[in-house]
Amino acid sequence: MTDSHLFVTMGNILRFRCDAWLAPTDEELNFHDGWTDGVKELAEAAFASAGPSFRQGKAFAVAAEDWPRDEPLPVFTSVPFRGVESANDLGPRIAAFLHEAARAVLLSPRAGTVQSRRVPLLALPFFGTAAGGGDLQRGEIMRTILRTIVRELPRLECDVVLILKDEAAFALAQDIRRANEDTYWSRLCQEHLAQAKNLALKARRGRLVPFMGSGVSVTAGAPSWEGLLDKLAESVGLDGGLAMPFRKLSPLDQANILQSLHESRQRTADEERGSFGSLVASFVRVEKYGLAPTLLANLPSDGAITLNYDSLFETASADASRNRAIIPQDSTTANVDTGSRWLLKLHGSVSQPDSIVLTRDDYLGYNTNREALSALVKAHLMTHHLLFVGFGLKDDHFHEIVHDVRRAMPNDAGGSGSLGTVLTLNTDPLQELAWKDKLSFISMEDPSSSDSARTLEIFLDALTCYSTESHFYFLAPKYEGGLNAKEKQLRREILKLKTLPAAVGESSVVGVIDEMLRTLGWSENASYEGEL
16 A cells, blocks of 8 residues: 655646646536636536536535546535635545545546656645635645645545645645654655755755756656657657667767758658757657656755756746746746746757757767856856756766866865765665765665655655745734644734834834744735734
8 A cells, every 4th residue: 555645835736747636616616717717628527527416515526527648637626615614614625535536546547647656646726715715714724734635645545745826825834744744754764854854954055956857857747868869769760670779879879860860851851840959849848847846946946957958847936936047048037037046957948949958969069159057057066065856977068067176176175975965766886986975875765665756756845845944824814823822922922013103114123124024924915903
């Protein structure tokens, strides 16, 4: 039996790759416009799937029938028809969703995730807090949602992810999980949890920078490097008799041959086939991100580096309200407020197909065209701690960068693992020996689990949770019900600061106090009269 886990992230459930997701409605199958705008066939599918039992309020959840197997399955779940009067009203409905979704995906696995994830993944939003009428009880509803999921997890044989859009909700959920370690982190061995906490400390200090490889995107349906070369070989019509010697070549030389075949076919064909970069982009362009991109996007890190061509990480970052400037400059973020956050795409992007670095010729021309980009990576290797995820450490360009950094650093600087930490699926003594004193390694191998890829996702979830310093929920409107008695008293005392005559004026100290209150979620447009 699967020892199921609850993940928490900030994102957009409609852009998330999962097996099934909670689609909120009511007994009359009314939907908030945001759901039907995002999924055009949603209302039609609900009317075709919901029978008398659902419409009479006897059943709280029903899975969509005849839904495409390569798309996440919506499970229609009803909020109380007359609105949420108590957070406890939602518990049975959340439980109904979990069991109906688990039944449906275990009976008919979704093609979109079955090849990349052994354990089905169910996703739900902050259920009951919008059109459901529970907007005034957000703190209590969060505790009810978490409590219900944890209670039902042992019977699901599925993992669950709570996808939030509200910073206060996210901060509260992470605070609850940190305070109840035995309940929420029993799926992670003590050594892994301690290692996640240690990296989280670096993240909170602003020193951790994710460096992402292709493994980060695999659970979203993007191909691995080997898978990409296979797809390209099929597309350009590589002679089957050459397959064996072709596989013996380095990936760079394989890519060179595939590019030559593509260009030869383009010259002899009547139709325009487009550039080789455009062909590569067509195979790596995926729309929905998985757990790894969204968890990494929620880390408190201004910088991030990737070798991936896809746009999953930047999409996940935007959905987490952490927009990033793309380097080299990408028109998609030209007019977006990204603050100081950035993403360096070392090997190009699907948004600029001609920038893609894949062949040996591309690599040889890299240093000529992108010295400034390499310099940025080198600077971060020297001043930050890089976290390598989904990355095989076999990239030639990466070896050049690390070599230059080691030459530039004093002989006595750094120490063991001074440049960064590598999260690996399996222990590799030779790699560890090769990178001794440069990188530290954390293997996801666990005697209690044979699924290292899933352990990595749970590890990233813990890293994100313990990296979250925000207490935005503490003074946020509608979150008082999520606090204990002492916290409620402290909240009321802090709010009294704004009732003091001296708190109004032009003193610079007033601005400092206001900024402190805002970091705790205070809103000048909200009414706190009932709490004072």
